Amino acid sequence: MSQYVFGVDIGGTSVKLGLFDVKGILLDKWEIPTRTQDSGSLILPDIAESIRNKITEKQIDTELIAGVGVGAPGPIDSAGVVHKAVNLGWDTFSIKVTLEELLQMPVMAGNDANVAALGEMWKGGGQGSNDLILVTLGTGVGGGLIVGGKVLTGSAGAGGEIGHIHVEDNETESCNCGNKGCLEQYASATGITRLANRKLKESDKDSILRDGEVSAKTVFDAVKEKDELAMEVAEEFGKYLGNALAVIAGVVNPDAIVIGGGVSKAGEVLMDYIKPYYEKNVFHGSRDVKFSLATLGNDAGIYGAAKLVLDI
Amino acid sequence: MSQYVFGVDIGGTSVKLGLFDVKGILLDKWEIPTRTQDSGSLILPDIAESIRNKITEKQIDTELIAGVGVGAPGPIDSAGVVHKAVNLGWDTFSIKVTLEELLQMPVMAGNDANVAALGEMWKGGGQGSNDLILVTLGTGVGGGLIVGGKVLTGSAGAGGEIGHIHVEDNETESCNCGNKGCLEQYASATGITRLANRKLKESDKDSILRDGEVSAKTVFDAVKEKDELAMEVAEEFGKYLGNALAVIAGVVNPDAIVIGGGVSKAGEVLMDYIKPYYEKNVFHGSRDVKFSLATLGNDAGIYGAAKLVLDI
Numbered sequence: 001m002s003q004y005v006f007g008v009d010i011g012g013t014s015v016k017l018g019l020f021d022v023k024g025i026l027l028d029k030w031e032i033p034t035r036t037q038d039s040g041s042l043i044l045p046d047i048a049e050s051i052r053n054k055i056t057e058k059q060i061d062t063e064l065i066a067g068v069g070v071g072a073p074g075p076i077d078s079a080g081v082v083h084k085a086v087n088l089g090w091d092t093f094s095i096k097v098t099l100e101e102l103l104q105m106p107v108m109a110g111n112d113a114n115v116a117a118l119g120e121m122w123k124g125g126g127q128g129s130n131d132l133i134l135v136t137l138g139t140g141v142g143g144g145l146i147v148g149g150k151v152l153t154g155s156a157g158a159g160g161e162i163g164h165i166h167v168e169d170n171e172t173e174s175c176n177c178g179n180k181g182c183l184e185q186y187a188s189a190t191g192i193t194r195l196a197n198r199k200l201k202e203s204d205k206d207s208i209l210r211d212g213e214v215s216a217k218t219v220f221d222a223v224k225e226k227d228e229l230a231m232e233v234a235e236e237f238g239k240y241l242g243n244a245l246a247v248i249a250g251v252v253n254p255d256a257i258v259i260g261g262g263v264s265k266a267g268e269v270l271m272d273y274i275k276p277y278y279e280k281n282v283f284h285g286s287r288d289v290k291f292s293l294a295t296l297g298n299d300a301g302i303y304g305a306a307k308l309v310l311d312i
Numbered sequence: 313m314s315q316y317v318f319g320v321d322i323g324g325t326s327v328k329l330g331l332f333d334v335k336g337i338l339l340d341k342w343e344i345p346t347r348t349q350d351s352g353s354l355i356l357p358d359i360a361e362s363i364r365n366k367i368t369e370k371q372i373d374t375e376l377i378a379g380v381g382v383g384a385p386g387p388i389d390s391a392g393v394v395h396k397a398v399n400l401g402w403d404t405f406s407i408k409v410t411l412e413e414l415l416q417m418p419v420m421a422g423n424d425a426n427v428a429a430l431g432e433m434w435k436g437g438g439q440g441s442n443d444l445i446l447v448t449l450g451t452g453v454g455g456g457l458i459v460g461g462k463v464l465t466g467s468a469g470a471g472g473e474i475g476h477i478h479v480e481d482n483e484t485e486s487c488n489c490g491n492k493g494c495l496e497q498y499a500s501a502t503g504i505t506r507l508a509n510r511k512l513k514e515s516d517k518d519s520i521l522r523d524g525e526v527s528a529k530t531v532f533d534a535v536k537e538k539d540e541l542a543m544e545v546a547e548e549f550g551k552y553l554g555n556a557l558a559v560i561a562g563v564v565n566p567d568a569i570v571i572g573g574g575v576s577k578a579g580e581v582l583m584d585y586i587k588p589y590y591e592k593n594v595f596h597g598s599r600d601v602k603f604s605l606a607t608l609g610n611d612a613g614i615y616g617a618a619k620l621v622l623d624i
Contacts, residue, residue, distance in 0.1 A: 075597055078460065129467075130467060131466055131467040145563065145564075147459055147464055147466075147471075148390065148462075148464075148465065150460075152459055152460075152564060153460065153565075154443055154459075154564055154565020154566070154597075154598075155441075155442060155443040155565050155566055155567035156565060156567075156597055156598075157565070157597075158565040158595060158597025158598055159459075159563070159564055159565040160563065160565075161562050161563075161565070161595045161597060161598075162562070162563065164562055164595040165558075165559045165562040165563065165595070166555055166558055166559060166562075166593035166594075169555075177595060177596060178596065179592075179593060179595070181593070243478055243481075246477070246478055247477045247478060247559055248563050250473050250474070250476055250477040250478075251457065251471070251472065251473075251474065251477065251560050251563050251564065252457075252464060252466055252471055252563065252564075253465075253466020253467050253468060253469070253470040253471040253472075253473070254466070254467055255467035255468075280491075281478035281491060281493070282478075283470060283473045283476040283477070283489060283491070284489060284490065285387055285466075285468055285469075285470025285473060286466075286468075286470055286473075
């Protein structure tokens with residue numbers, strides 16, 4: 001009987017690692033730097049070494065380890081093959097096979113945002129759900145979808161790419177992905193800042209936002225102070241995100257929608273702007289979904305990665 | 313070893329039934345009327361009787377039957393429970409349990425549009441795919457999603473309700489579902505007719521369409537004659553449907569998109585209007601999807617229903 005499982009979340013600058021028991025209690029967590037030189041060829045060996053060191057340190061019998069789950073930024077298919085992860089310098093290869101050879105234990109791998117969704121469902125804001133949308137509002141907009149309790153990977157590992165769904169025909173600026181009018185351009189921290197700066201330019205209204213540097217945080221702080229211009233920006237943000245979530249929910253019929261990422265620190269006020277649009281435009285079969293805030297923060301990835309292995 | 317499987321597709325006026333071998337060869341098909349009186353309580357007993365008669369007629373050993381798959385119009389969850397099917401008079405009950413008791417063999421049930429998607433993947437326009445979007449353009453717009461080879465059911469059986477995703481903020485007329493601006497209002501046969509009638513009213517342009525009653529068929533016939541106004545209508549249709557498919561593909565990352573329903577009889581010309589918008593606005597990870605026309609027509613439902621059972 002397995003007693004332990006490792007969860008690994010690979011980011012562009014650091015790798016987070018967690019040691020869990022099989023019930024999902026986090027026993028230890030630590031970080032190592034992500035060495036992206038040499039086409040990222042050191043990353044998996046570094047992880048393997050770090051895990052071996054932890055096993056020695058904790059005197060764990062390797063027979064009792066269920067395996068190692070890995071989340072990484074990039075399209076990763078259900079066989080554990082990554083199809084180019086630009087941030088890590090990776091081309092196309094099997095994370096699963098490579099790390100299994102290094103560690104001689106079962107490995108599962110998935111896209112970091114999808115894996116975070118699994119984490120939030122297991123131990124975070126989406127507990128009790130079986131069909132979940134996680135939307136992470138950070139520098140960009142990431143997304144993870146759980147369908148029937150499993151991560152929706154898609155045919156080439158690009159499932160749940162919520163940030164790049166097209167929501168605006170009239171956008172003139174390009175998104176990082178090359179398209180115009182992606183959700184990310186309106187609902188990420190950067191997007192909210194952009195909306196606010198546009199609004200400040202177009203409008204003559206007084207606003208707290210005119211006093212310093214604008215960010216998603218200052219916008220929602222100003223909303224809490226009932227700043228009218230900031231509330232207009234929040235309204236626009238809520239329209240794009242609420243309508244987009246209504247469309248996604250029409251497609252996958254979730255029972256929970258979890259909002260995470262840096263922007264979610266603004267708290268429940270976000271829901272006041274998102275939910276009215278969601279409820280107005282969603283198909284009635286998905287109207288009663290439960291909205292909540294993510295609770296695992298930066299640990300969602302290691303939780304979900306561990307769960308990937310336990311779900312084999 | 314099972315040799316046979318039944319596929320059943322329940323419609324509002326008739327029930328289609330098919331007898332297949334387990335490789336998917338259709339051995340026999342027939343129809344019975346759908347008796348919707350008494351809250352639809354006769355429908356499943358009628359189906360059971362018809363299947364028993366067929367077993368007797370064909371002298372099939374019941375030991376050799378894998379089971380019976382059923383598709384029906386309404387939200388049906390993964391346990392085979394229907395949650396109100398208005399067209400059939402049904403409230404909430406388990407199709408699976410009821411029909412298993414009547415027939416003493418394994419039963420699986422799913423939403424008719426989702427089941428049709430499974431049929432097109434198995435033996436129709438989506439063969440070879442494992443992640444597929446089926447969009448059926450008929451009186452309404454139906455949809456079925458296959459994710460990782462399985463029907464996407466959703467938390468309450470409302471997965472794949474593509475017809476009711478919100479695509480237009482400025483719509484003034486209501487959709488049948490009660491919302492405004494659903495895809496169905498622009499991409500169904502009825503929707504295309506509506507777009508054409510609007511355009512005929514607003515424009516002074518000469519058009520073949522002014523000569524008789526307008527329908528989706530006359531619109532696409534006129535497009536083939538290079539009728540300018542009809543081409544404008546097709547462009548609008550293509551924009552709504554192409555953009556919507558781009559969003560859905562961004563969510564589920566399919567390898568195939570299959571277009572079915574009465575409108576699809578217009579043929580490849582549809583693709584000329586859908587694909588440019590799709591390709592412009594879809595996330596690059598889903599750009600190379602294969603578009604095709606449905607090939608099973610009204611038989612997609614019985615094929616998919618049979619496959620439901622074989623996938624148990």
